[in-house]
Amino acid sequence: MGIPTFGAGTFRLQGQVVIDSVRNALELGYRAIDTAQIYGNEAEVGQAIADSGVPRSELFITTKVWVDNYADDKLILSLQESLDKLRLDAVDLTLIHWPAPGKGVPVAAAVSTLARARQQGLTRQIGVSNFNIADMEHAIGAVGKDAIATNQIELSPYLQNRKLVAYLQEQHIPVTSYMTLAYGKVLTDPVITTIASRHQATPAQVALAWALQLGYAVIPSSTRRENLESNLKAQALRLTADDMARIASLERNGREVSPAGLAPEWD
Template sequence: MSTTLPNPGFGTFRLEGDTLRESMKAALDAGYRHFDTAQFYGNEAEVGQVLADSGIPRSELFVTTKIWYDRLQPGDLEKSVEESLEKLQMDYVDLLLIHWPSPNDEVAMEDYLPALAKMKAEEKTRHIGISNFTCEQMERAVGILGRDELLTNQVEVHPYLQNRKVLDKCQELGLEVSAFMPLAVGKVMDDETLKIIADRHGVSPAQIALAWLKMQDIVTFPSSTKPKNIRSNIEAFSLTLTGEDMAKIAELDRGERIANPDIAPDWD
């Protein structure tokens, strides 16, 4: 079980302005202390402001941001991190990720991963990790930086994309799995299998999908703009599913990938 990454976190992708501020305040009120943002989201400054205004001590918060693929060149990578910290109004983040591996290896991993490690050495971040890396890319990354240097690989995982090959490789390499899009952009709400399991537990299909991730020791950070859902998402992490529940959900895997931009690697 992850002792480093608080589970769950709160995702901020596609949230901005008043929507972001109100959602984050509801999340803080519900007890979330882990917040996930990125340079690409364009909301680091707003995330930082809400956290600064919350009055919660920095030591009680866990903040993740990610370096965009066009800032991976050594020198520029470090500059981008300074910009992120300035926007967040922080001296450090808790977790700094490479958002996507450099498309077609335009910037060599041997160049940008040591620059990432340098950010940790300079205490700009407490932990470093990767996101959207394939099995082969994870092996290369661990080969470059050494085992136990990278904390996590943040990848898409939900009942329709269970990504087992990548999850197994993470375990083999000592990387924690953190999952984005855990609710498959809302598709889990209408799933008949999840509805049946949810009815048996007296909860929602979304809560079942989140509990399914928790049962596998996968850290995730659902996003919502509704205080009721923000609360029910965190409550899902106290649910315990049966072996039968887990087996039924395992059957839902259909390799359905939602995040697949042009810059994506050749997936496993």
């Protein structure tokens, strides 16, 4: 089974805020929810899922293993703790969160241990996040490209990551775009707002539709129910070739997230 192309993210959402956001998303029809160990909200996400009444078989839950847990003796234990918090027997997808060269565990070793967690039934699929081409080659060397469900990377109209995306597409590894709205910066972009008004759409819908039309999965988050609802409509928005070309011209290497010691040397 492939990964869903549209989900709800939970980055930076805490406590009751994340419970409300996930509850609203599930009520509105979202079925894919993305969290991570470092977000500190897996228990709240689990509570919202349990309270929703949505059958487990309809849900696609993703979490990410934090960099302190990559060692052979820690990774599987940490994933079991995540499952306890999420109140799940297994997640649908688990990602290695950052290559973290400063942490001393090679990505091939971390991905191999994650593959073992899949064999143990803790996660149905495995993948990576924030990997550059060199990291991807190590991961593919360890488990094979068919085992890697996605590389979740920062991607927006301001950071189009074309070299890495081209490599992933050559390898037939799906791309998941996070920070697709560049912390909201693209929402006031004159090119995006002009396209939005022509389509009677919101700027967020335009940016998300752009990513979807390029074949990426997206996981936008919002604390506001009306934005969660509005974002879903990006799936029905069809941008023209001219729209896509105009958005392509917005590339400015506008990276928002690159923590020292965790991030790779970007392609």
